[in-house]
Amino acid sequence: MSKLRQNIITGEWVVISPERSQRPEDYVMASSAKRGIPLDCPFCVTNNNAYRFSIKEAETKNVYVIPNKYPAFSKADGVIDEGDGFYQNSKALGGHEVIILKDHEQDVYDDGVEITDELIGVYRDRYNFYDQDPTIEYTMLIHNHGPEAGASIDHPHSQLFASAIVPSYIQKELENTKAYFEANKKCVFCEMNKVEKENNHRVVYENDEFIVFTVFAARFPFEMWVVPKKHQPQFEKISAETQLQLADAMRNVLQKLNKSLNFPPFNYWIHTLPHHEAGASEYYHWHVEIAPRISKFGGYEMGSGVVIDVVSPEVAAEFLRKA
Numbered sequence: 001m002s003k004l005r006q007n008i009i010t011g012e013w014v015v016i017s018p019e020r021s022q023r024p025e026d027y028v029m030a031s032s033a034k035r036g037i038p039l040d041c042p043f044c045v046t047n048n049n050a051y052r053f054s055i056k057e058a059e060t061k062n063v064y065v066i067p068n069k070y071p072a073f074s075k076a077d078g079v080i081d082e083g084d085g086f087y088q089n090s091k092a093l094g095g096h097e098v099i100i101l102k103d104h105e106q107d108v109y110d111d112g113v114e115i116t117d118e119l120i121g122v123y124r125d126r127y128n129f130y131d132q133d134p135t136i137e138y139t140m141l142i143h144n145h146g147p148e149a150g151a152s153i154d155h156p157h158s159q160l161f162a163s164a165i166v167p168s169y170i171q172k173e174l175e176n177t178k179a180y181f182e183a184n185k186k187c188v189f190c191e192m193n194k195v196e197k198e199n200n201h202r203v204v205y206e207n208d209e210f211i212v213f214t215v216f217a218a219r220f221p222f223e224m225w226v227v228p229k230k231h232q233p234q235f236e237k238i239s240a241e242t243q244l245q246l247a248d249a250m251r252n253v254l255q256k257l258n259k260s261l262n263f264p265p266f267n268y269w270i271h272t273l274p275h276h277e278a279g280a281s282e283y284y285h286w287h288v289e290i291a292p293r294i295s296k297f298g299g300y301e302m303g304s305g306v307v308i309d310v311v312s313p314e315v316a317a318e319f320l321r322k323a
């Protein structure tokens with residue numbers, strides 16, 4: 001029988017309906033592994049296409065950063081509120097950057113932990129850069145892998161969106177974590193870590209500083225959250241040691257995903273405290289969400305906001321752990 005489950009962080013309901021599909025093995029899919037290097041790849045350093053726009057102070061040995069050519073958010077002067085009295089409308093102020101591994105054949109998961117660590121270090125530096133800008137309310141790092149996950153270019157790259165708004169998903173998380181804190185005087189993420197560790201049905205990986213588990217009320221089959229074990233509200237404040245541990249956790253679970261499902265398309269994103277939300281530090285706890293993109297939302301998901309997940313998170317965890 002299908003089960004309704006509520007996500008304790010967002011308040012969203014999902015339907016876990018494993019009877020609708022067969023086994024996790026059925027999701028082993030057409031690989032989104034890279035298919036050789038195209039000669040005209042715009043992100044390859046040797047082509048110097050995007051690389052000539054590199055933001056020099058952000059560059060490291062293996063990573064460079066460019067402003068997005070078609071930014072969702074950009075710097076602009078002038079009137080901010082362009083509302084017509086009914087609809088709210090304003091310039092999409094902020095920043096939109098692409099964070100690129102120099103080597104086409106490297107990836108977040110398949111090289112030594114040093115590369116992943118270096119990449120995450122660049123994420124952190126760019127967060128801290130936007131933290132200095134009083135007009136930026138929120139910065140979000142996302143990574144798309146594979147065309148089904150929105151990556152139009154094969155070359156490994158992440159994107160950073162810095163906006164003058166706090167995205168609605170983050171607002172939901174803030175509201176729910178605050179409500180939990182007011183009722184229980186505890187951070188719900190810290191409590192969730194304890195529950196996941198105790199019952200151990202959904203834990204996929206852990207190291208000294210991070211626990212990774214499939215999500216009780218997952219919106220995506222094989223969805224995983226990477227959560228710091230210690231209470232930490234802001235990703236951008238992590239130490240070098242924590243950064244290395246995060247790189248280790250990310251690499252490990254992405255490798256497990258690749259082994260289990262034959263290089264599926266996926267996204268990951270970082271959820272951290274908004275830039276000017278210090279009051280929420282007690283109850284907000286940063287984390288990374290990993291979303292394999294092996295199922296598509298139908299009309300019910302779009303119309304209701306309620307997702308039907310056809311793979312049980314417990315079965316998914318077991319399948320991933322074995323890899």
Ligand SMILES: [Zn+2]
Pocket residue numbers: 037041042043044045103104155
């Ligand atoms: Zn390339």
Ligand SMILES: [Zn+2]
Pocket residue numbers: 187188189190191230231232283284285
């Ligand atoms: Zn916490």
Ligand SMILES: [Zn+2]
Pocket residue numbers: 173271287289
């Ligand atoms: Zn989140």
